Amino acid sequence: MRNLVRQKLWGGRWLAVVALVGMLASSLTAAPAQAESKYPSWDDIKSAQSNEAAKKSEIQKITVLINDLTDEYLAAQADAQTKLDEYDDALTAYSDGLTKYQNLQAKAAAAKTTAEESKKKAGALVAQMYRSSGTDLSLQLLLSGGSQAQDLLYKLSALGQITDTNYQIYESAINDANLADSLSRDAEAASNALADLEGIAKQKYAEAETAQQNAAAALQAQEDNEDRLYEQLAVLENSTASLIKERQDGIKKEKEEAARKAREEAERKRKAEAARKARAEKAAAAAEKNSNGGGGSNGSSESVPPTSSGSWVTPTYGYISSGYGGRETVETSAGYTSSIHNATDIANKCGTKIYAAAAGTVVRTGTSGMAGAESIVINHGGYYTLYLHMQHGHVYVKVGDKVSKGEYIADMGSTGMSTGCHLHFGVYPNHGTWAYWGASVNPVTFMSARGVRLGVG
Numbered sequence: 001m002r003n004l005v006r007q008k009l010w011g012g013r014w015l016a017v018v019a020l021v022g023m024l025a026s027s028l029t030a031a032p033a034q035a036e037s038k039y040p041s042w043d044d045i046k047s048a049q050s051n052e053a054a055k056k057s058e059i060q061k062i063t064v065l066i067n068d069l070t071d072e073y074l075a076a077q078a079d080a081q082t083k084l085d086e087y088d089d090a091l092t093a094y095s096d097g098l099t100k101y102q103n104l105q106a107k108a109a110a111a112k113t114t115a116e117e118s119k120k121k122a123g124a125l126v127a128q129m130y131r132s133s134g135t136d137l138s139l140q141l142l143l144s145g146g147s148q149a150q151d152l153l154y155k156l157s158a159l160g161q162i163t164d165t166n167y168q169i170y171e172s173a174i175n176d177a178n179l180a181d182s183l184s185r186d187a188e189a190a191s192n193a194l195a196d197l198e199g200i201a202k203q204k205y206a207e208a209e210t211a212q213q214n215a216a217a218a219l220q221a222q223e224d225n226e227d228r229l230y231e232q233l234a235v236l237e238n239s240t241a242s243l244i245k246e247r248q249d250g251i252k253k254e255k256e257e258a259a260r261k262a263r264e265e266a267e268r269k270r271k272a273e274a275a276r277k278a279r280a281e282k283a284a285a286a287a288e289k290n291s292n293g294g295g296g297s298n299g300s301s302e303s304v305p306p307t308s309s310g311s312w313v314t315p316t317y318g319y320i321s322s323g324y325g326g327r328e329t330v331e332t333s334a335g336y337t338s339s340i341h342n343a344t345d346i347a348n349k350c351g352t353k354i355y356a357a358a359a360g361t362v363v364r365t366g367t368s369g370m371a372g373a374e375s376i377v378i379n380h381g382g383y384y385t386l387y388l389h390m391q392h393g394h395v396y397v398k399v400g401d402k403v404s405k406g407e408y409i410a411d412m413g414s415t416g417m418s419t420g421c422h423l424h425f426g427v428y429p430n431h432g433t434w435a436y437w438g439a440s441v442n443p444v445t446f447m448s449a450r451g452v453r454l455g456v457g
Contacts, residue, residue: 038065039065039225039228039229040058040061040062040232042232044058045058045232045235045236048236049235049236055236058232058236059233059236059237062229062232062233062236063233065225065229066226066229066230066233066248067251069218069221069222069225069226070222070248070251070252070255071255072218072221072222073215073218073219073221073222074255074256074259075218076211076214076215076217076218076219077215077218077219077259078259078262078263079211079214079215080208080211080212080214080215081263082211082266083204083207083208083210083211083212084208084211084212085267085270086204086207086208087201087204087205087207087208089204089274090197090200090201090203090204090205091201091204093197093200093201094194094197094198094200094201097190097193097194097197098194100190101187101190101191101193101194104183104186104187104190105187107183107187108180108183108184108186108187111176111179111180111183112180112184114176114179114180115176115177115179115180118176118177119176119177226245226248227241227245230244230245230248305355305406305408306355306406307406308405308451308452309451310450310451310452311358311359311405311450312357312358312405312447312450312451312452313355313357313358313405313406313452314355314357314447314452314453314454315346315354315355315356315357315385315387315423315425315454316346316348316352316353316354316355316412316423316425317346317348317352318346318347318348318352318412318422318423318455319346319347319348319455320344320345320346320347320444320454320455321345321346321347321420321422322341322344322345322422323341323344323345323444324341324342324343324344324440324442324443324444325340325341325442342426342436342437342440343386343388343424343425343426343427343440343443344424344425344426344442344443344444344454344455345422345423345424345425346422346423346425346454346455347420347421347422347423348412348421348422348423349412349421350391350411350412350413350414350421351391351394351411351412351413351421352411352412352421352423353408353410353411353412354387354390354408354409354410354411354412354423355406355407355408355409356378356385356403356404356405356406356407356409357378357380357385357405357425357447357452358378358380358385358405359380359402359403359404359405360378360379360380360381360385360402360403361378361379361400361401361402361403362376362377362378362379362397362398362399362400362401362402362403363377363378363379363384363399363434364376364377364399364434365377365395365397365398365399367415367416369436370388370416370436371416371417372415372416372417373388373389373390373415373416373417373418373424374388374389374390374391374392374394374395374410374413374415374416375387375388375390376390376395376397376409376410377434378403379430379434380430381430382429382430383427383428383429383430383446384427384428384429384430384434385425385426385427385428386424386425386426386427386428386434386436387409387410387423387424387425388416388423388424388425388426389412389413389414389415389416389418389421389422389423389424390410390411390412390413390415390423391410391411391412391413391414391415392413392415394410394411394413395409395410396408396409396410397409397410425443425454426440426443427440427441427442427443427446427447428440428441429441
């Protein structure tokens with residue numbers, strides 16, 4: 001149904017364009033008949049010839065009428081173009097809204113499928129846990145989202161009844177369910193907004209159609225009366241209609257040129273406003289993306305501390321936005337990133353908590369040599385771990401501090417060469433000193449070998 005409406009509106013826009021240039025003038029209604037009373041008759045002209053005062057009065061009256069015909073047509077034409085622009089803007093907004101709605105619909109459907117798969121995985125683990133330990137764990141509660149589900153996970157981890165790997169599976173199921181629900185609501189809101197945009201487009205189309213009819217009627221009135229007025233004025237001025245027409249054509253061209261310049265200036269302002277609005281929307285979208293950790297995670301900045309039966313835990317919760325190894329360079333506000341990525345990026349919303357991946361000693365903090373990015377380096381004996389891009393003022397350890405596995409050390413941010421909130425997590429073999437471009441290993445492989453899965457989305 002909406003596609004049919006859109007096609008009809010596009011068809012209407014074409015009709016509006018055609019009518020605007022006068023191609024439909026012959027099929028539109030001319031000026032009302034009662035308007036004829038304002039024009040002098042030939043009897044009026046004949047009577048005025050014998051009286052100088054009456055002649056001057058008629059000359060002035062006819063000159064004003066001729067100028068009014070031109071002014072009325074130019075004003076109607078300008079109004080028709082303005083209404084057409086407004087309709088075009090409304091149609092563009094509708095088209096953009098339709099695209100947004102369709103994209104959200106597709107994302108919501110995909111998220112629902114993912115959530116169902118995550119739910120099945122979590123359900124299998126729930127059943128296994130119940131069989132092995134008799135723990136009364138409700139899958140419905142687990143996937144209910146919000147604080148209850150997080151509290152349940154925290155209690156299970158505190159009691160040692162859940163491994164870090166299983167924790168991440170449950171966390172992923174919760175996030176996937178929340179994301180699917182959020183996208184469904186967004187799609188519904190986009191559908192409602194689309195209906196409003198469709199109504200606005202229809203209204204603007206009707207206004208543009210009326211304005212084009214007015215412009216055509218003004219043009220018809222000009223064509224119907226100008227020649228007669230030229231002849232009457234020529235009689236009163238002892239001139240010829242062709243000379244009068246030539247004079248008036250010069251005046252008309254001056255007015256048309258002034259109207260053209262005014263139109264160009266209005267169009268320039270319109271485009272500048274549209275560009276400003278586009279920049280503002282782009283900035284708002286970038287801010288939203290930044291606040292949501294790159295636009296792909298529904299994780300919480302209040303994630304409970306990670307636990308595991310081994311010596312290592314996940315350093316944060318989120319999804320892997322960039323893997324280890326070669327990649328395309330990315331332009332950021334601080335410059336271009338390297339084509340070699342010696343870490344794994346885990347994205348989430350700004351402020352998501354970051355934890356020490358293992359027990360160790362903090363050997364580095366600050367932004368020096370890190371292109372403005374807040375950094376932490378921890379020595380774990382055989383390995384160093386690097387944490388990068390945290391928020392300024394949200395690093396809670398200093399050089400020399402002893403940290404335990406899973407200790408809360410910082411909040412996720414986007415400082416330095418970054419396009420969105422995430423943790424750049426690197427692992428380096430300890431060969432005596434740490435260097436950013438020193439030997440590193442793939443964090444995903446390294447952590448997986450220790451029973452820890454990076455990323456939960």
